[in-house]
Amino acid sequence: MYTVIGGVKTRAFRVMWMLEELGQTYDVIPAAPQSEDARKYNPSGKVPALLDGNERLTDSTAIMQYLADKHGALTAPAGTPARARQDAMVFWLVDEFDAILWAAAKHSFVLPEELRMPQIKVTLKTEFTRSSKLLADRIEGPFLMGDEITVPDILAVQCINWSIGAGFPSVDDRLGAWAAGLRKRDAFKAVRARGDA
């Protein structure tokens, strides 16, 4: 039994989606970022964290990859060229999707008001649109890496959902249609239902 620290409206969604795909049961402690509860599990106050027995793990992408490796699903095996390509896709998404959305969040509500520069969001939205076109060109099959769902699919779709919530321009049509297909998965819907409950 796993415990996810962080609510569905945060990057904890990614971890819950992975656990659902893997058919694992889990509890959720919906600690808000920078709350006392969040700091108990991650000194930086960031969510998500994951408890696996006595182990306490942080960072959504590291946690997703850990779970995929541990359960031998949703990942290419370590030490293969396919895994290097999958990891490269993960790092690209972190750089060109997650980091852009996070910068926009910082300049919308995370930073103290006097440090926010709202005009940066024009640049960030343009960059995100560029990234979404590049990603649309890189889809290799029904899933980003080909025939099987892997870690970067979850990361990309959660970022696309985040971009919609953050009022970013719609992503490239091909990418939008691809993401809509992934949202039909039972595992995705199970996490959504948790959020709605």
Ligand SMILES: N[C@@H](CCC(=O)N[C@@H](CS)C(=O)NCC(=O)O)C(=O)O
């Ligand atoms: N790279 C980390 C980023 C985690 C992160 O920044 N989470 C946000 C919520 S989605 C947070 O806790 N923000 C609070 C803060 O940075 O002060 C991950 O993927 O888990």
